[in-house]
Structures are given as C-alpha cells and as structure tokens.
Amino acid sequence: MGKDMLVNMNDILLPAKEGKYGVGFFNAVNVEMARAIIETAEELKAPVMIGTAEVLLPAMELDPVANYLIPMAKKATVPVCVHYDHGLTFERCMQAIKLGFTSVMYDCSTAPYEENITKVAEMVKICHAMGVTVEAELGHVGDNAGSGKLTNPEDYFTDPDTAVDYVKRTGVDSLAVAVGNAHGDYAFPPKLDFDRIQIISDKTNLPLVLHGGSGLADADFKNAVRLGVSKINIFTDIDKAGKAGVESGIAAGERTMMGLIPYEIKAMKEVVAEKIKLFGSEGRA
Secondary structure (H helix, E strand, O other): OOOOOEEOHHHHHHHHHHHOOOEEEEEOOOHHHHHHHHHHHHHOOOOEEEEEEHHHOOOOOHHHHHHHHHHHHHHOOOOEEEEEEEEOOHHHHHHHHHOOOOEEEEOOOOOOHHHHHHHHHHHHHHHHHOOOEEEEEEOOOOEHHHHOOOOOHHHHOOOHHHHHHHHHHHOOOEEEEOOOOOEOOOOOOOOOOHHHHHHHHHHHOOOEEEOOOOOOOHHHHHHHHHHOEEEEEEOHHHHHHHHHHHHHHHHOOOOOHHHHHHHHHHHHHHHHHHHHHHHOOOOOO
C-alpha cells in the first residue's frame, strides 16, 4: 500500500499560498466527474480539492458521494482534499465529517455578522479537534440569477478590516471573499476588485477562496492567484462539459450509457486540465 493521499485543506492551500499558485476545487456529483478530476490531477501531478455542495445534494446524496470520493482520494497518486462546500446547516457539516470529509465550508454569510462569527467559531473548534479544516464566507457571493436585483452589489463585497476581525475571532483556515464574483453563469463579464483581494490577503494572511470561478477570463484568474487567491471553485464549466461530451457521443452514433461515459469523462478532463494549468498547480504535487 502506498501513502494515503487524503489530506485536509491546509495541506494543500498553505503550500499554494506560499508558492503563489492556485488549486482548483471541483464538485463531483457522480463517479464520472470524480474520475475526470482525480485522473487529470494525477496526470498533471497537481494537488486537487474535490467534493460536493449542499445545493448539489439533490443530484447525489452525501453518503453515496462519500462512498466513492473518499476511497478514490486515498488511492490517488497526488494529494486530494475532500471538501464539503457551502454547508448551510451544522447537521449537514457534521454528517460530512462523520463520512470522512477532511474539510468543510460552513456558510453563514447571510446571517448577521455576530451570528456568523459565533456559529463558525464553534464549527472551527469542533473540526480542528478532529484535524478537519474549515472555510467560511464573509460578504456575500450572490448567484448570477439573483445578482441583477442588487442595487449596489459592492455593499455585499468583503470589507478588509472586517475580514481581519472575522479571521481573528473565528480561527478559520481559509476565507471565501466577495469581490465581484458570483455563482453560476455570468450574464455580463464580471469585474473583480483586485485591489480588495490584495488588501484582504495582506491583512489576513490566509488563503483566500474565489467562488463562482466558471466563466471568468483567464487573465482574471491569474491576477487573483498572484494577489492571494489560493482556491478556485469550479462546477458550471465541468458540468456543461460533461453534457457536451455526452452530446458528442450521441452525434458519433453511441446509443448506450456505457458507450457515452468515455465521451463524458474526456470532455470534463479537458476542462479540468485547462483549469489546473491556468491556476499554476501543475507539477506541484
């Protein structure tokens, strides 16, 4: 047996922050997605983060996701962190930890500030006792469907001084920031506040997380990573690639699910490879 490659978020993001490269966190709601992500990371010798999010559980519940992700991570030839993203309830985060996830995001960003701190600090205390890392969100990363409704989106951006207070009082391991990014498909090209990223990074000295990574320009990623973003979340891009792969298989005359799987995996692997190279984590494992 080789070394167990299932690690926590700090094992991956602290070297990334030090080395000024980014690491992709890819959601995997089925085995094909998980294969595409881990196989590509192995081929490119890149550390990777993989998992699911609470909003994606209708596609595949936490138990079965853990049943394939955890063994795949352990057997990988590169470090893999299995992370539960946007956990909205204490119970769900605990369930993920019991199932073997090594990292959780406890998202209390819509709660009032003091409540956000109290809840996240409690989660950090429990998780750290078990060697599990915690990500939290400050400010509010909206979704593209709803972001048009905000009269002034900058009101929801992460404030650097508040971030310092938040990090000190919660003890979180990484911080998801709202800097002009949003979840899902962008209707208009987003404008990231790069100065804000740099200031928050300098003041908190924590690995920062960029949610809503699908649809950003390559130059935006590179700048964000250079200024302190260590983890970039990707789902929409690989989700759409999987669908396009299946469609290309059907167009090529495949008529069975089994016949379509290789097309689905190949298309997703291409996107994962592109992101790993773009973020600079290739060869860092």
